[in-house]
Amino acid sequence: MEGARDAExxxxxxxxxxxxxxxxxxxxxxGSYPFRERGLGRARMNLLYQxxxxxxxxxxxxxxxxxxxxxxxxxxxxHLRQAGLVTVDVDPLDARARIIALTDxxxxxxxxxxxxxxxxxxxxxDALSIDDxxxxxxxxxxxxxxxxxxx
Numbered sequence: 001m002e003g004a005r006d007a008e009x010x011x012x013x014x015x016x017x018x019x020x021x022x023x024x025x026x027x028x029x030x031g032s033y034p035f036r037e038r039g040l041g042r043a044r045m046n047l048l049y050q051x052x053x054x055x056x057x058x059x060x061x062x063x064x065x066x067x068x069x070x071x072x073x074x075x076x077x078x079h080l081r082q083a084g085l086v087t088v089d090v091d092p093l094d095a096r097a098r099i100i101a102l103t104d105x106x107x108x109x110x111x112x113x114x115x116x117x118x119x120x121x122x123x124x125x126d127a128l129s130i131d132d133x134x135x136x137x138x139x140x141x142x143x144x145x146x147x148x149x150x151x
Contacts, residue, residue, distance in 0.1 A: 023121060034113045035106075038083055043068070044076050048085065048102065052110040056101035058091060 034048070043066065050065050051057060059077070063070045077100055080086040085106040091097035102110065125133065 023124070026121070034109045035083075035085070040080075043072070044080060047073070047076050047080065048106065048110055049114075051086065051100065051102045052107060052114065056089075056099045058097050058099055060097075062100060 034045070040048075046066055047062060050062060054065075057065075059070045059073045062077075063073045066073065077086060077088060077098075081088055085103055087101050087103055089099045089101070091099050128136065
């Protein structure tokens, strides 16, 4: 009996992943994303998105959110600062720490892109109530990040 439930779980999980993959493919097919001309990789784009969603953050907080080392964050931040996309300021509570924030121009571009993408994807969720969307968000928050050693 347990083998049948495992097979059913695997089937349903595959269907859910297919749906999520279709949404991701739609985004990629649009071929539009912020700073395309700058050739930013996924890690740097993720860093920009975290700053857009959460505001200014320290290197340690960004490292935890991105599941990378503080050294990796510092390398990305150096590149993004040179590109004029982020600012780096001394943390007023700890002079040894740095606070990273999007520049106004970078924030505007990331926010515009995110609004456009949400507007384009949102109709796919029209059948869901606000409670359903809340539950979807809750369930997705339970999905563990990939093991960094498997990347």
